[in-house]
Amino acid sequence: MEKKQYELCLEILRRFHKANILNDFVLIGSWCIFFYKDYFSSVSYINHATLKTRDMDFLISMPDKIKQTIDIPNLLKDLGFVTAFRGTYGYIKLDHPDLIVEFLVPAKGKGTDKPYSVPKLGINAEALRFLDFLSENTIKVKVEDFYLNLPHPANFALQKLIVSRRRSKEDKAIKDRNIALAILKALITKRETNNVRQVFRSMPGKWQTKVIRGLEDAKEKEILSILKK
């Protein structure tokens, strides 16, 4: 199951790379944690952070600047993906028993519940808050013969802490918080304390407060003291 799922994930990335659209995306969500494994190869990596779901979320940071015209549902059709329309507004999900591919864009202004149409890719995307923060500081990891964009782990972890406080379901909030803490601890072990602090200071004041509250709830004194220095 695991191997099949990984193979399918790789095939999607290969096809996006071949279609010249992989650079327009940042992989976020639980699959991004999986691809951090090389970044954290020097430190012991985290059990619960690798608990990944089938969701493979692609962030399109600049949907209006996409140059290629590719019908993504058609590109993945022969792999067995079916197009599903979720919710009242019809957000597109590409479903397969091993993976669920979704697209997200950063919410602008007051935000909207309606899907953001990306006609060049034949999809729509869900606009969510705090995603700009993920795309403004990214790293590239090598996968086979191409590179994959991921948010910098510090940005990813701090964003997860903010999001965890907005979750209505407690189990999801705990999962987000556990992931965030595991990544922050791995960054500290990797001696990237200054980097974490720098990313934290680049956040708006209200976001910083949310991060601090998240850490206070989790009683993470070590990380708190690093951020407050």
Next chain:
Amino acid sequence: MVGVIKGVLKEELHNSLRMKKEYEQALKNLPQGCLAVRKIRGHKYYYLVKRIDKKVKYIYKGKISEEEKKKYSEAKELRVKYRKLLSQVKKQIRFLRSSLRGKEAI
């Protein structure tokens, strides 16, 4: 941690149930039957073979365009794939339901 895993399993069950419906619908939406070819005096004539009630019927189509041939061959491949994936989804549903029925030691 148990609560987190249960939450993930519940979400995955919900996703699998949705997928089951989607694959069933996708199978219904594919063109029915498959093409059979007969060669008569060097010419190829096509028949659409499909099951109507309990009988297998051969419906004469004659000479057909490449586009139509492609449509039926793609549908045949997708039908095989969707059936396999539908069976996988059903197995997942059984597994997830039994995991969620169990007591806390997941």
